[in-house]
Amino acid sequence: MTLERLRELCLSLPGAHEKMPFASFPSGADILCFYIGPKIFCLTDIGEFEAFNLKVTPEDNVELSERYMSIHPGRHMNKRHWITVHVPGDVPDSVIEGLVRQSYKLVFATLPKKTRDALTKLSTGFASF
Numbered sequence: 001m002t003l004e005r006l007r008e009l010c011l012s013l014p015g016a017h018e019k020m021p022f023a024s025f026p027s028g029a030d031i032l033c034f035y036i037g038p039k040i041f042c043l044t045d046i047g048e049f050e051a052f053n054l055k056v057t058p059e060d061n062v063e064l065s066e067r068y069m070s071i072h073p074g075r076h077m078n079k080r081h082w083i084t085v086h087v088p089g090d091v092p093d094s095v096i097e098g099l100v101r102q103s104y105k106l107v108f109a110t111l112p113k114k115t116r117d118a119l120t121k122l123s124t125g126f127a128s129f
Contacts, residue, residue: 001087001096003049009097010034010042013104015119041107042100051086053077054103064099078096 007041009024018129030047070089074082
């Protein structure tokens with residue numbers, strides 16, 4: 001997985017957008033975050049693209065960390081609900097793509113109903129993600 005492919009994948013999801021919210025902090029200047037509504041579903045360091053964080057269920061967190069050497073509990077995140085995927089690594093791109101979509105869906109589900117409804121109305125692609 002390359003940074004370009006990760007970015008393309010994240011931005012292909014309905015209503016997704018990107019920001020660099022930590023740019024005013026010296027240690028956060030290169031952190032690129034992908035959002036659905038006001039919430040992050042993926043983040044990475046674009047200065048040194050070595051890993052990225054995704055939201056997962058606690059059960060998937062344990063299972064993925066046991067299955068893949070390059071997946072660990074989320075660095076700088078809630079370690080129960082986030083994973084860090086190191087690249088390059090032993091996780092196939094097809095699995096990463098599924099994990100990005102899952103992260104998006106998990107975060108989307110936590111949005112207030114009004115926000116979910118507004119995002120759904122803005123995008124015709126929600127049925128296909």
